[in-house]
Amino acid sequence: MLVLILRRLAYAAPIALGVSLVCFSLVYLAPGDPLQAVMPADVTPDMVEMIRHEYGFDKPIPVQYALWLWRAVQGDFGLSIGSRRPVIVDVLGSLQNTLLLTSFAVPIAFVIGYTLGAIAGCFPGRWLDRTVTGFAVMGVSVPNYWLGIVMVIAFAVELSWLPATGMGPRGSDAFSIFSLGDLRYLVMPVFTLSMVPVGIIARSTRAAVAEIRGQDFVITLRAKGLSETAVIRHVLKNALPQVLAVMGLQFGYLMGGSILIETVFTWPGSGFLLAKAIINRDIPVLQGAILLLSLVFVATNLVVDLLQSAIDPRIRRA
Amino acid sequence: MAHTLAVTTPTDLEPDVLPANVVRGYWQSVAYRLRHDPVTLFFGMVILLIILAAIFAPWIAPYDPYKESVIARLKPFGWRGHLIGTDELGRDLLTRIIYGGRISLFMGLAPVAVATVVGGALGILAGFGGRRVNTVIMRTMDVFYAFPSVLLAVAISGAMGGGIANGMIALSMVFTPALCRISETATAQVRNLDFIEAARASGAGTFTILRFHVLGNVLGPIFIYASSLVSVSILLASGLSFLGLGVKPPEPDWGLMLSTLRQSIYVNPWICAMPGAAIFITSICFNLVSDGIRAAMDVRM
Amino acid sequence: MMQIAPSVSNPRRLLRHLLSACALVGLSLSQAQAGGVLTVAMTAGDIPVTTGTPDQGFEGFRFVGWSLYDALVGWDLSKADKPSDIIPGLATSWSIDPNDHKRWIFKLRQGVKFHDGCAFSADDVVWNYARMTDNKAPQFFAQQFALNRGYMTNVANIEKVDDFTVAITTKFVESLFPYTMSYIPMVSRCRAEELKFDWNAFAMHPSGTGPYRFDRMIPRERLELVPNKDYWNPARVPHQDRMILIPMPEAATRVAALLSGQVNFVEAPPPDTIARLKSAGMQIVTNVYPHNWPFTLNFVKGPFTDVRVRQAANYALNRADFVELLGGLATEEYAQVPPFMPYYGKPVRYEFNTKKATELLKAAKCYPCEITLAISTSGSGQMQPLPMNDLLKSQLEEAGFKVNFKVMDWNAMLEIARGGVDKFPDIDGYNGSRALVDPVIAVIKPVAKAYWSPAGANWGHFYNAEIEKLVADIFTEFDDAKRMALLTKLHEAENEQAIMIFVVHDVNPRAISPHVKGFVQSQHWFQDMTPISVE
Numbered sequence A: 001m002l003v004l005i006l007r008r009l010a011y012a013a014p015i016a017l018g019v020s021l022v023c024f025s026l027v028y029l030a031p032g033d034p035l036q037a038v039m040p041a042d043v044t045p046d047m048v049e050m051i052r053h054e055y056g057f058d059k060p061i062p063v064q065y066a067l068w069l070w071r072a073v074q075g076d077f078g079l080s081i082g083s084r085r086p087v088i089v090d091v092l093g094s095l096q097n098t099l100l101l102t103s104f105a106v107p108i109a110f111v112i113g114y115t116l117g118a119i120a121g122c123f124p125g126r127w128l129d130r131t132v133t134g135f136a137v138m139g140v141s142v143p144n145y146w147l148g149i150v151m152v153i154a155f156a157v158e159l160s161w162l163p164a165t166g167m168g169p170r171g172s173d174a175f176s177i178f179s180l181g182d183l184r185y186l187v188m189p190v191f192t193l194s195m196v197p198v199g200i201i202a203r204s205t206r207a208a209v210a211e212i213r214g215q216d217f218v219i220t221l222r223a224k225g226l227s228e229t230a231v232i233r234h235v236l237k238n239a240l241p242q243v244l245a246v247m248g249l250q251f252g253y254l255m256g257g258s259i260l261i262e263t264v265f266t267w268p269g270s271g272f273l274l275a276k277a278i279i280n281r282d283i284p285v286l287q288g289a290i291l292l293l294s295l296v297f298v299a300t301n302l303v304v305d306l307l308q309s310a311i312d313p314r315i316r317r318a
Numbered sequence B: 001m002a003h004t005l006a007v008t009t010p011t012d013l014e015p016d017v018l019p020a021n022v023v024r025g026y027w028q029s030v031a032y033r034l035r036h037d038p039v040t041l042f043f044g045m046v047i048l049l050i051i052l053a054a055i056f057a058p059w060i061a062p063y064d065p066y067k068e069s070v071i072a073r074l075k076p077f078g079w080r081g082h083l084i085g086t087d088e089l090g091r092d093l094l095t096r097i098i099y100g101g102r103i104s105l106f107m108g109l110a111p112v113a114v115a116t117v118v119g120g121a122l123g124i125l126a127g128f129g130g131r132r133v134n135t136v137i138m139r140t141m142d143v144f145y146a147f148p149s150v151l152l153a154v155a156i157s158g159a160m161g162g163g164i165a166n167g168m169i170a171l172s173m174v175f176t177p178a179l180c181r182i183s184e185t186a187t188a189q190v191r192n193l194d195f196i197e198a199a200r201a202s203g204a205g206t207f208t209i210l211r212f213h214v215l216g217n218v219l220g221p222i223f224i225y226a227s228s229l230v231s232v233s234i235l236l237a238s239g240l241s242f243l244g245l246g247v248k249p250p251e252p253d254w255g256l257m258l259s260t261l262r263q264s265i266y267v268n269p270w271i272c273a274m275p276g277a278a279i280f281i282t283s284i285c286f287n288l289v290s291d292g293i294r295a296a297m298d299v300r301m
Numbered sequence C: 001m002m003q004i005a006p007s008v009s010n011p012r013r014l015l016r017h018l019l020s021a022c023a024l025v026g027l028s029l030s031q032a033q034a035g036g037v038l039t040v041a042m043t044a045g046d047i048p049v050t051t052g053t054p055d056q057g058f059e060g061f062r063f064v065g066w067s068l069y070d071a072l073v074g075w076d077l078s079k080a081d082k083p084s085d086i087i088p089g090l091a092t093s094w095s096i097d098p099n100d101h102k103r104w105i106f107k108l109r110q111g112v113k114f115h116d117g118c119a120f121s122a123d124d125v126v127w128n129y130a131r132m133t134d135n136k137a138p139q140f141f142a143q144q145f146a147l148n149r150g151y152m153t154n155v156a157n158i159e160k161v162d163d164f165t166v167a168i169t170t171k172f173v174e175s176l177f178p179y180t181m182s183y184i185p186m187v188s189r190c191r192a193e194e195l196k197f198d199w200n201a202f203a204m205h206p207s208g209t210g211p212y213r214f215d216r217m218i219p220r221e222r223l224e225l226v227p228n229k230d231y232w233n234p235a236r237v238p239h240q241d242r243m244i245l246i247p248m249p250e251a252a253t254r255v256a257a258l259l260s261g262q263v264n265f266v267e268a269p270p271p272d273t274i275a276r277l278k279s280a281g282m283q284i285v286t287n288v289y290p291h292n293w294p295f296t297l298n299f300v301k302g303p304f305t306d307v308r309v310r311q312a313a314n315y316a317l318n319r320a321d322f323v324e325l326l327g328g329l330a331t332e333e334y335a336q337v338p339p340f341m342p343y344y345g346k347p348v349r350y351e352f353n354t355k356k357a358t359e360l361l362k363a364a365k366c367y368p369c370e371i372t373l374a375i376s377t378s379g380s381g382q383m384q385p386l387p388m389n390d391l392l393k394s395q396l397e398e399a400g401f402k403v404n405f406k407v408m409d410w411n412a413m414l415e416i417a418r419g420g421v422d423k424f425p426d427i428d429g430y431n432g433s434r435a436l437v438d439p440v441i442a443v444i445k446p447v448a449k450a451y452w453s454p455a456g457a458n459w460g461h462f463y464n465a466e467i468e469k470l471v472a473d474i475f476t477e478f479d480d481a482k483r484m485a486l487l488t489k490l491h492e493a494e495n496e497q498a499i500m501i502f503v504v505h506d507v508n509p510r511a512i513s514p515h516v517k518g519f520v521q522s523q524h525w526f527q528d529m530t531p532i533s534v535e
Helices: A002-026 A034-038 A045-055 A061-073 A087-122 A127-141 A144-158 A180-213 A216-223 A228-257 A259-265 A270-280 A283-311 B026-035 B038-055 B093-128 B131-145 B149-160 B164-191 B194-201 B206-242 B254-260 B262-266 B269-297 C011-030 C057-068 C122-133 C142-151 C177-182 C189-194 C199-204 C251-259 C271-279 C307-316 C319-325 C354-363 C385-399 C410-419 C439-444 C465-476 C480-496
Strands: C037-042 C073-075 C086-088 C091-097 C100-108 C155-162 C165-170 C212-218 C222-227 C242-247 C265-267 C283-285 C291-297 C330-332 C369-376 C401-408 C500-506 C510-512
Touching: A002 A061, A002 A283, A002 B131, A061 A283, A087 A127, A087 A180, A087 A228, A087 A259, A087 A270, A087 A283, A127 A180, A127 B206, A127 B269, A144 A180, A144 A259, A144 B262, A144 B269, A144 C251, A180 A228, A180 A259, A216 A228, A228 A259, A228 A270, A228 A283, A228 B149, A259 A270, A259 B149, A270 A283, A270 B149, A270 C410, A283 B149, B026 B038, B026 B269, B038 B093, B038 B269, B093 B131, B093 B164, B093 B206, B093 B254, B093 B269, B131 B164, B149 B164, B149 B206, B164 B206, B194 B206, B206 B254, B206 B269, B254 B262, B254 B269, B262 B269, B262 C251, B262 C271, C037 C057, C037 C251, C057 C212, C057 C222, C057 C242, C073 C177, C086 C091, C086 C177, C091 C177, C100 C122, C100 C177, C122 C142, C122 C155, C122 C165, C122 C189, C165 C177, C177 C439, C189 C199, C251 C265, C251 C271, C271 C283, C271 C510, C307 C354, C307 C385, C307 C401, C307 C500, C319 C330, C319 C385, C319 C500, C354 C385, C369 C385, C369 C410, C385 C401, C385 C500, C401 C410, C439 C480, C465 C480
Parallel strands: C037 C242, C037 C265, C369 C401
Antiparallel strands: C073 C086, C091 C100, C100 C165, C155 C165, C212 C222, C222 C242, C265 C510, C283 C510, C291 C500, C330 C500
């Protein structure tokens, strides 16, 4: 197992390096001057040069990359051009808020998706299956930010049941998951964010259950005279590792993909930070946020991979 | 009992359901199964209608998509011949949605097509080329695969400054790695099969082998996967437009219309729901058709 | 005298900080007229910087700059029915040196204390100047340099005369110079030294002389301010207990937040939401203010070099349609500044007349007249740029123009504005809203040669000998009445030249909960938040 972990780590390391290179070079594809967002409208060119030097934008690009990477490894992503705060502080702070959102959305999506998928998989072709499958397709087809907008109008503006935006009356610092009042702020973002994973998990569960039901050992179990409930229990247990792996990947996707939902609900997470960094052309924040989010994704994949190998020895190839 | 009564769904037809007396090739059997799958056929027709409407928009659309009128803003369904009302600039909403299908469908299909060609070719190259070629291509793909798709799309088009072209590049880059992987796997499986050996022994050149044997066996899985990406692409593209990274106004595009109509929701919520509904319906259709194609081609992903 | 110690490293200090903040809240609760928490949804994408001169445009000054800080020169924001002008701030008076018209003497206010308890004096003014300009000084801060430089074009030096007098030397004679000193906030030297010039720490523990003290900030999310009970102007001690500032760039989100009761003061609600807001009992306040939405033109190349084409464009617009499009939240714009400004005069009025516009185009031999205009998709003060520009295009084309738009985001637009006509010669005009805060910005910078881009704000390199002479006369005229007459003449001359395509003036809409009392909306970009209380 240790060998396996090391092997997977050795595989992930160059990918992480490649990711960092992409993050760094990506922002130099950008047209326009990253410095201009902090400049007043009638500034002269020599002042631009002076500020460029002050911010370190005047060095050759490979040198900038090497310096940037070396500092990034030490947790220093530089300062935000807009706010002059250390990027790492902003990114880690907002990452926590996204993590909160995801930690609610993914388990909820799993419970709903697995239940629905199991029901559909056990009754293939019946109206129940079609209803569930239809619901799952809707889940993956709906533009979730649009759903969010509609829900804000319905539940916050018209009915006043839920807050429309933000993370509580005192902001994210004071947010507590043990406060019922604060949890109300989670309801709509979590619901909309879990739409896609519910659909995906339900579909994978249905497929896994349907596949396992056709396998030899199930036929054997039945032949042995096991009750249908017991057979289904066996089938569901066997489908679990596959579905858990899908769930793990969804976790990584949501961490990086909550940008639209966070924008609709002004949720102070990493996606919202990223959206602002793009609008303000705040290059260091853009680099830092994308790098950390993709590293989270790489790490999630690694963990899912290892867990799956631990649960299911058949996967322990290579 | 469930298992004894299990009736397969139309999208789940097993090969043995085919009439035994009909002998046919693989593609013919796929076509046969598709023809007998009412769900896929129905939603396929809907897609065809949407595509035709988009192509023939200038002939079908009742009004000029750019002609605005300050006094006719945000009017309700059926107001003075505007079937589903008017938008925030008094333009006919139905016309805008028909025209909007052009860009939205293009943004759904084009990046997938580009990624299919590029990713497919790279995958075949990686699968058929030497070890070094394989490593270079596949490790590069792994790097791009290491980004969550939304993040990569937002990052690339955000860095390059938005717009249709940049959005297309971004989405193509999002889809290429996955298609490349599938293509590489399929190629590697095919590569060592007997008939390739046979072809090689019979003196066929690498190019001929690639063209006739590898391509034929790799296309199936790629096509199925690509078909499932179209709806993802439409949703991602509309998301980019919503964030201001996609199409620039006054071009009609569903995601952008959703974004610009957002403030008008207090005047006429139904009008504002229409572009979202267009995205939703199109996306559902593509998803269901993709499921149908997958079942018909009987390939498990 | 209550002191709030900066609490960076010492937890006991932090506790004291918190206790004194609580004490402040308690204190204000005991006052009869005071009360309530004012929660403001700003249009800014982030909290404006708290280290002195704010970013995020004039909204940053409005809510953060002039809450935490004061400048030597202040603005009279107390009246809703007359234009605001400068008044004494941290300086009680100023005058020109009779022997040297490039030297200004500012007398400073005595007895003013920073939030940290340190007294304000001439040394602080000199120190703050170095903070923004002298990169060898320990207090130099590049960000503040960048944010300030545009305002300091004409400052050559600041020196101390005595403890409460400073002399400011300008690069050229400018009779309107005092306006410049109304944009430069004074921050506490004591606090900066205590924090060893760590400006990130300062941002979380800012200290100024303003009517509000910093209480807490969650970066990007909210800034909470509490009243400064020791403010040097007792009339402007805030009446509310606390002001919370939340950045909410999405207009739809701001409206939803107000309607669901999460905030009670919203900047710039979109026109389409006004009816719904009113039906929910919200107050919609508007006022005229010097904010216009024009096209700045290219005088080097292209059709607009001909004054007849410029006039044609102005005749082609039916401005009433724009006001209608904006649900009445705008006024028609026929000149650089709105009619209530003291130097408005009697400018030529380009009333909607498509026929006349077409004749002018034909006379100028530009028919159809193809033009390329840069417009932005959003941005500070840009109002509703896309629908408005769509309307503009259709009206211009009615008269015989052929309009090509280059649509871009706000930052790309700023780049065009900053780069100037030399860098973007193929753009015939760009649509950047203008904050006409003082006469120099409003009517001098767009036309004087000294401000040719990229060094200044005369983007299209306008030049006209007569106008140049007028500007020179204004800068050397130190008699207020005579200068006003000259400014009026300049304003009229600019209209004759049709130096821009005038479209509409914004009226600065705000939506306010019925529980918010006492807000007086001044005719200005800056607003006084201190009289507000919340039931």
